[in-house]
Amino acid sequence: MNEQTRTPAGRRVLISGASIAGPALALSLSRHGYQVTVVEKAPALRGGGFAVDFRGAVHRTVLEDLGVWEEVNRHQTHMGEQTFVDENGTEQMRLDASFMSGDVEIFRGDLSRILYERSRNNVEYVFGDSITSLTETAEEIHATFERSAPRTFDLVVGADGLHSNVRRLAFGDESQFLHHLGYYVAGFDVPNHLALDRTARWFNAPGRGICLNNYGRDPHTAGVLMVFAAEQPLVYDRHDTAQHKRLLAERYAGLGWEVPRILQALEHTDDVYLDAVAQIRMDRCSTGRVVLLGDAGYGATMGGMGTGLAVVGAHVLAGELATHADHRTAFAAYEARIRKFAQGCQKTAGGAGPMLAPATTGRIRRRNRIYKALNSPLLAGYLTRLTVKSATDIELPHYPRPTPLAPVSAR
Incomplete structure (x- = not known):
C-alpha cells in the first residue's frame, strides 16, 4: 500500500444528520481511523418512518462492507404483494412483493438504529443540536451550533436530507436546487x-x-x-x-x-x-471542505431507491477519502463516480408519481392493464429486472479495507 493510500484526507469530520446516510458514513470513516462527530437536530434517534428497500448486488455489497447485511435481513418486513382496488374494493391488479419491496425491505427507523448501534462506540453523536454557521480557513473549518460550543474540524458532511441545513449554509437557499x-x-x-x-x-x-x-x-x-x-x-x-x-x-x-x-x-x-x-439537482455537491451526501446532494425521494443511493454514496465517499491524501481530490473522485449513478436513480424516481397517482381515469386503467400484463407468467421477472437496473449501474472500486469493529448488541 502506497503512502497516498495510508494517509486519510483530514481526520476530524463533522456529519450533519443521523438518519441513514450520516451513520453509514460515520461507521465507514471510523473504521478508517477518522474522528467523527454526528450532530442531529432531533432530540434522539428517530424511529418509525416508511419502509425502505435494497435490491441488487451493489446494495448488498455495500451493506456487507458495513457489516450489517445479516442484521438487516433479520429485521426485514417480509411484506407481501400489493393489491390495487376500485372504489368498491374490487381487485384491479396486483404487484409482486419484489417490485415494491426489493430483495430486502426494512423500516427506516430500524436501519438507522442498526447503523447507530454499530458505530456509537467509535463515533460521537450529539442530539438536539444543529449547525448555525460554517467558516472555512486554508487548514480547517469552524462550526458554530445552536446549543454546543464552537468547534473546529477538517471536513463537514451534509447528510441531513432533502431540506439540508448544511447545503443552505454552504451553497445557498434550497430553492436553487430543489426541483418539484x-x-x-x-x-x-x-x-x-x-x-x-x-x-x-x-x-x-x-x-x-x-x-x-x-x-x-x-x-x-x-x-x-x-x-x-x-x-x-x-x-x-x-x-x-x-x-x-x-x-x-x-x-x-x-x-x-x-x-x-x-x-x-x-x-x-x-x-x-x-x-x-422532489429532487435535488446540483452541478456539484462539494465546495471547499464541505461535501453533501444522499438526499442533501442528489435526493431521489420516493421511487428512486434513495436509501440505497445514500448508503452507496457513503461507501464511495468514505473509500475516496481513505484513498486520497487531499480532500479536494477525494471529493472530485467521489462526485465523478456517484454522479451518473445518482442521475439514473433520479430518472427512475421520476416515474413514481405518475405510476402511483395517474392523472386521469383513462390513465389509471391503462396503468392497470400494463402492470397486469407485466405480471403475467410470460413476462415474469421483468418488473424486478427493471428496478434492479438503476440500482446496479455503478462499478464499485476495491477501496482500502477498513478495520473491522466489534458488533454492538442492541439496547
Missing part, C-alpha cells in the same frame, strides 16, 4: 380496520393515490400512504400538523373506498408526514 416533480407524499397511522397482514391495498382517483398497509409489526395499526398531484408547489408550513391535516382532507374529500374512514382517523392522529416528491 409535480406530486406530494403523505403518511400517518390509523387503526387496521381491514385486518391487513403484511400486505397493502391501493385505491386511485384521478391525480390521487391512497394506500392502506400493514407490515406485521402491529396487527392493530395500518399505515396510510397518500400520493397526489399538484402542478404548482403548495404553500404550507412544514411544521404545522393541523395545516397538513386540512390540506389532505381537502385533497381526498368525496372519494370512495375506505377514504372517508381514513380521513376520520386522520383527525385524531398527531404524527403526519407531508412533503413534496
